[in-house]
Amino acid sequence: MIRMILIVSALIAGLILGPEISENKGYILLSFDSYTTYETTIINACFIALIFYFLLLIAEWLLRRLLSMNSLTRGWFGQRKTKKAQKNSLLGMFALFEGNNKQAYKLLSNSAQRSEAPSLTHIGAARAAHLQGLYDLRDDHLQLAGEVNKAAELAAGLVWVELQLDAKQYENALATLQELAIKFPKNKRIALLFLDIYPALDEWKLYIQTLNEQRKSLAYNDLEFATLELNAYQHFFTQLAADSPDMLKLYWDNKAPRWMRKELSYQKAVLDAFISTDHGKFAQAVLLEKLNKQFSLPLLAYLDKVVVTDHYPLILLLEKKLNKEKETSLIHQALAKLKLKEDNPIAAIKHLEQSLETVPNAEDFALIAELLEKQDRHQEATSYYRQGLILATTKNTAVTIV
Numbered sequence: 001m002i003r004m005i006l007i008v009s010a011l012i013a014g015l016i017l018g019p020e021i022s023e024n025k026g027y028i029l030l031s032f033d034s035y036t037t038y039e040t041t042i043i044n045a046c047f048i049a050l051i052f053y054f055l056l057l058i059a060e061w062l063l064r065r066l067l068s069m070n071s072l073t074r075g076w077f078g079q080r081k082t083k084k085a086q087k088n089s090l091l092g093m094f095a096l097f098e099g100n101n102k103q104a105y106k107l108l109s110n111s112a113q114r115s116e117a118p119s120l121t122h123i124g125a126a127r128a129a130h131l132q133g134l135y136d137l138r139d140d141h142l143q144l145a146g147e148v149n150k151a152a153e154l155a156a157g158l159v160w161v162e163l164q165l166d167a168k169q170y171e172n173a174l175a176t177l178q179e180l181a182i183k184f185p186k187n188k189r190i191a192l193l194f195l196d197i198y199p200a201l202d203e204w205k206l207y208i209q210t211l212n213e214q215r216k217s218l219a220y221n222d223l224e225f226a227t228l229e230l231n232a233y234q235h236f237f238t239q240l241a242a243d244s245p246d247m248l249k250l251y252w253d254n255k256a257p258r259w260m261r262k263e264l265s266y267q268k269a270v271l272d273a274f275i276s277t278d279h280g281k282f283a284q285a286v287l288l289e290k291l292n293k294q295f296s297l298p299l300l301a302y303l304d305k306v307v308v309t310d311h312y313p314l315i316l317l318l319e320k321k322l323n324k325e326k327e328t329s330l331i332h333q334a335l336a337k338l339k340l341k342e343d344n345p346i347a348a349i350k351h352l353e354q355s356l357e358t359v360p361n362a363e364d365f366a367l368i369a370e371l372l373e374k375q376d377r378h379q380e381a382t383s384y385y386r387q388g389l390i391l392a393t394t395k396n397t398a399v400t401i402v
Helices: 003-024 043-098 101-111 118-131 135-148 152-165 168-182 188-197 203-213 224-243 245-255 258-262 262-277 280-293 297-303 312-322 329-341 347-359 364-374 378-402
Strands: 030-032 038-041
Touching: 003 101, 030 188, 038 043, 043 101, 043 118, 101 118, 101 135, 118 152, 135 152, 152 168, 152 188, 168 188, 188 203, 188 245, 203 224, 224 245, 224 262, 245 262, 245 280, 258 262, 262 280, 262 297, 280 297, 297 329, 312 329, 329 347, 329 364, 364 378
Parallel strands: none
Antiparallel strands: 030 038
16 A cells, blocks of 8 residues: 555656656756866766766676685685695605605695694604604694694693603603693603603602502502512612712611511612622621521622621621521531631631532532642542532533423
């Protein structure tokens, strides 16, 4: 209904105003200067304005089409570069696995930013650079790997430490690992990597501490773990003895666990530490203490290794033990070697004779024969030489048969 009213109204207005407008067209005069003048009717001017308006609309449409074509072109080129980067990233990984490190680094480093996984590509490029000895480039890529994706920061850091360890950059690896430990305090992999770094830096105390803290995380049985721990303490004892024998003695007497002081392997570790660092006096003190409190035949072998000027305390102790211990053969053997150090060959011969009655030993047969020769007891010396030769031949034959 409203549409009909509007149409009728427009027709009536046209009938009334149409003749009036056609009779009085009016005009428009445009003058830019005294020479240029434009004159036209109002109706023509309206038609010209309308045409100009449509021309502007067409120009706007053409401009938009041109701009949209440009964006599509840019998008096509960008998509092409992305696909190429993803392809090169994959080819770079294959080259890395194949050992073509130079080509791998070129492909991975150039495609890292547009690859599907930039952090992984940077890590691959870092490994390729590392294998070529380009450590600065390696560090740059690993830094970028952590920055591009924060979720990859831990993975990039762990790879960084492993590569630094491979390059024997132990101090740098420790610094990197300490930073990771602050950011990721409960990560087990970080704790285990400390066990690879501390021995290289002779930080045996920290190694032992970490080893015990991570006992549950280590894939070792009890025997394997005990072997690792003993090895660590052997290095730790040697380190203490080299710095100051008093420090090792103080640690052994006051800080070492009770079970450790009773364990033969740890007693030997302490003695080896003192002996290897030329502190025979401290080794002798430990021997005297242990043999007095808990007489141990395996420790007698250390009597010959200890280098001291006065062997009398050890000789006195062993002579007392002859009357108390049931098995005296090894005691006689140890006394014989101590008597030799005291330049008493006659006493040494007597102790060797008693030792060889129950513990025949080819080396001791040769030693007593040599001592007897020096005493002009050639017939006895020949007898002992013969017995030693027979014993050695018998052992060699037995080994060959086995």
